[in-house]
Amino acid sequence: KAGVTQTPRYLIKTRGQQVTLSCSPISGHRSVSWYQQTPGQGLQFLFEYFSETQRNKGNFPGRFSGRQFSNSRSEMNVSTLELGDSALYLCASTPQHLAGDPYEQYFGPGTRLTVT
Amino acid sequence: AQSVAQPEDQVNVAEGNPLTVKCTYSVSGNPYLFWYVQYPNRGLQFLLKYITGDNLVKGSYGFEAEFNKSQTSFHLKKPSALVSDSALYFCAVRDMDSNYQLIWGAGTKLIIKP
Numbered sequence: 001k002a003g004v005t006q007t008p009r010y011l012i013k014t015r016g017q018q019v020t021l022s023c024s025p026i027s028g029h030r031s032v033s034w035y036q037q038t039p040g041q042g043l044q045f046l047f048e049y050f051s052e053t054q055r056n057k058g059n060f061p062g063r064f065s066g067r068q069f070s071n072s073r074s075e076m077n078v079s080t081l082e083l084g085d086s087a088l089y090l091c092a093s094t095p096q097h098l099a100g101d102p103y104e105q106y107f108g109p110g111t112r113l114t115v116t
Numbered sequence: 117a118q119s120v121a122q123p124e125d126q127v128n129v130a131e132g133n134p135l136t137v138k139c140t141y142s143v144s145g146n147p148y149l150f151w152y153v154q155y156p157n158r159g160l161q162f163l164l165k166y167i168t169g170d171n172l173v174k175g176s177y178g179f180e181a182e183f184n185k186s187q188t189s190f191h192l193k194k195p196s197a198l199v200s201d202s203a204l205y206f207c208a209v210r211d212m213d214s215n216y217q218l219i220w221g222a223g224t225k226l227i228i229k230p
Contacts, residue, residue, distance in 0.1 A: 004159070033218075042222040043206060056217050090159055102148050102167045105218070107159035
């Protein structure tokens, strides 16, 4: 099976712009989670989608949004970019159906976003 | 409050020596516990997990972890370290009696010196 893919891998944007990142989960996986990783803050949970519905949300401002399509592919959008949004954005998928299923997450390589 | 602590930002070990990366957790119910590894410029890779049963869990690349309920710990171990084990290690816990959200530790940088 192909792994989790994320596009683009690298992105440079200017402050105030918006950006859309894409994630394709492993075939058959219906749960997709997004994380922001920065050297100072570690791994921060953004949100989780399951069957096109947001199931969990982290503590990020409304500038961060996401969605999931019927084929389980997911996108996240950041509007009005700030310098502090520079980070590695990771997507992870799992085959779980219930929130409590004991499956591990499978991560993509990430999208490195630089805001100048 | 639910939390995961990795008390060491960095662990230095000589190649061939045993290694331990520490993780403690605080959740309101029964936990599912996970260890992941991240190599430079890569996403995270799953190493092992504890769901139930035997407290000693074996995982990928020769790693193992011991679940200790009384000490609320889930330390990652390996009998003989390799230089290639140098990476960033994350512990995570899913609280099964709460909203099932995965809670992550801050990560521990493991450096194996030849």
